[in-house]
Amino acid sequence: MKFLIAIKNTDDESKNILDVGCKIAEGFSADLTICYVGKKSKSLIEGDVNLARLSMAEWNIYHPGLEVLKWAFNILKNKGFAPETSFVVENLVEENGRIRLVLPETTNYQIRLVLREGQLLSELNQEVKQGKFDIAIIGSPRRKRMAQKMIQFLNTSIFYVKNFNPNWNYKILLCVDDSQATKRAVIFSAQISKQFSADITSLTVSKTSFFGKGYRNAHIWAERYLIRKEIPFESKLLNGNPVEVFVKEAGVDHIIIMGKAKGNEIIKFIFGSKPIHTAQQANCPVLLVN
Amino acid sequence: MQFKLPDELTRNVLFWIQEKRWLLIIVFLGTLMYHLPYPDSISYAGYRTLILGLIVISLIITETVPLPAVALLIAVLEVAFHIAPAAEVAKTYMNDSVFFIMGSLMMAVAIVHQGLDTRLAFGIIKLTGNQVKHIVLGFTCIAALLSSFIGEHTVVAMMLPVGLSLVRNCSKQKPIPNLTALILFSIAYGSTVGSIGTPSGGARNAIMLEYWRTITDSGITLTYFQWIIMAYPLVIVGMLGTTFILQMVFKPEIQRMDTAIRRLKIQVAHKGNITGNEFLTIIIFIIVFLCWIFLNERFGLGIIAIGGAFIYLATGLVDWKQVSNNTNWGVILLFAGVISLGVQMKNTGTALWIGNSIMGQFSPLIDEFSIIPYIFNIFLTTLLSNIMSSSGTVAVLGPIMLNMGGEPLYMGMTTAISSAFGYFSAIAAPACMIIYSSGLVKITDFLKAGWRMAIMSIITLLIIHKFYWPFIISYTNFK
Secondary structure (H helix, E strand, O other), X not given: OEEEEEEOOOOHHHHHXXXXXXXXXXXXXXXXXXXXXXXXXOHHHHHHHHHHHHHXXXXXXXXXXXXXXXXXXXXXXXXXXXXXXXXXXXHEEEEOOEEEEOOOOOOOOOEEEEEEEOOHHHHHHHHHHHHOOOEEEEEOOOOHHXXXXXXXXXXXXXXXXXXXXXXXXXEEEEEOOOOOOHHHHHHHHHHHHHHHOOOEEEEEEEOXXXXXXXXXXXXXXXXXXXXXXXXXEEEEEEEXXXXXXXXXXXXXXXXXXXXXXXXXXXXXXXXXXXXXXXXHHOOOOEEEEO | XXXXXXXXXXXXXXXXXXXXHHHHHHHHHHHHHHHOOOOOOOOHHHHHHHHHHHHHHHHHHHOOOOHHHHHHHHHHHHHHOOOOOHHHHHHHHOOHHHHHHHHHHHHHHHHHHOOHHHHHHHHHXXXXXXXXXXXXXXXXXHHHHHHHHHOHHHHHHHHHHHHHHHHHHHHOOOOOHHHHHHHHHHHHHHHHHHOOOOHHHOHHHHHHHHHHHHHOOOOOOOOHHHHHHHHHHHHHHHHHHHHHHXXXXXXXXXXXXXXXXXXXXXXXXXXXXXXXXHHHHHHHHHHHHHHHHHHHHHHOHHHHHHHHHHHHHHOOOOOHHHHHHHOOHHHHHHHHHHXXXXXXXXXXXXXXXXXXXXXXXXXXXXXXXXXXXXXXXXXXXXHHHHHHOHHHHHHHHHHHHOOOOOOHHHHHHHHHHHOXXXXXXXXXXXXXXXXXXOOOOOHHHHHHHHHHHHHHHHHHHHHHHHHHHHHHHHHOOOO
């Protein structure tokens, strides 16, 4: 599998994103790509900025993004993910509109460090298209609309690392419904549960007191799968507004895992969807499985 | 059978729409305006030039298409809108200002490539010593004086590494956010303040010279030296004012930088004595500078600039590949396109129509206070330069400002100078962008220092406009 971790600086939030990303990637034996998307200069001054950067490189002052990637590389190295080499800027290559650090192959995990400049959504979309990633692990955008766009346009599973506290023992809230992506969400949650030693709460919510056949079947399938995998879990069937119930049940100490909705893209763009609203309103990390 | 678009295709289309939403809005509004009845007071070609002007400004601000593509669009629409025939459009695309921008950008690559920044660092340290207040004064003044002559972009490329190294050396001991901001802003604002001093300070000055020559009825020609006489008092007041304001806003955590300076000295000491190439680079620039002063009326600034670039290439001081890779050809093409549009705005009467329409709103006030057009000019230029960079601002606003009713020489000078007042945002100047993207200064720092800088600059400009320029003009034959 291939995971993409997007970081924005060297602060605690980015460190948490890296920690969570590494831990999950370990569970899936996945390759990791760390991507930094920097602000692009206005085109009118881009040439001047590049000339200054060229001059600064002579003084060993590099693009701020490289400093962030170097910081991320050292963290990965300390965790045993990255190979035992140094971060050498001479190993940078420019390809497909981005800069990548060439690192020696390792037997366990392949690590890639990528620097991009431009609009966050646009650059991440290009990276996802190029890398065909299974999960993109990113910090939660401050603007709700951006969160919605990322969920809709990044054609991969998305893990929003929101209000993550590394000292907490997170539980997993598995949201089950009749969507196609639910099965994959159940499989993911089983794997992540093992990795984090986290209990799972399987939750199906109906707007009315009646649970349709699709909901009941999905709920039963999830239960059977978790039993087969010997994962400790609790099962709940609740009534109410699904988004409100998910957010309330999750609180701050769960990781919400649910499938991405497969509905009409135009309607999703205008009105959003259940997973989009959940990701926007939740106060804890959310994984939306594609 | 119901037809349904595949989800992925719908998603890709939606993504393209949201990425290109500004382009779609601009195309829609442009088409709408094109089909609307136009006012009687403007000609058919003039109205279409107005539409083209609005499209170009919107495209430059939103950057929804690459800037060189905007330059191509200008040529296509000038012909397609019957604003000017193809042969005339082609002619207006190349002029002395475009040569000047091209030449000075190429020379900047040659100068930066020689690594003269270490010499500069050594010189500054020798001059300023270890005291923070002296270092800030030294950085501001040297950045301002150099950027007046060799251009803001060259100074930024040479001085920012020195400033950033100093900050790094110093921050190893303890956090110094104020001192960091103080040193970095002294270079950024210093080079901005200085760039107004001569025509070679920035592309915008050369563009204004071209507009004076081609757009004004009397065809104003200002020599290199005359520009210095008019603008340099502002540079001197500006650099001293900048030093004072920055030290007031960012109170440094330490007063002396002994260790940092020592480290910097070690860093630059390995370079040894000045090399032949470095010496030749300086000599060639001095020759170019002297030619700008004494021969610009005969040859034009642009021809001298590309002559300088030729000498750097011919003497092997810089490879063509380096020049080619590090020169922003797209910007040169864009300026060529925008200048061509400016000429057509004059030819079709659009610039005059816009100027009259805007000033018509203020005519009772203007009768009372003749300074109103200049204040309006400063306000609009400062606003736009904080949104889309200083050179772009002069390129698009120049033709309009020259037709706003004030004295064209003063109005042009006011536009060129106030386009350097982009103190509030990181996008107005390359130095501001670099120090912001380094993460060492925050956007609030720009605001904290920016409003004070803007007030100081505007008041100085208005005083100089009111008292100094008329005094100078009355004693010389500028026009």
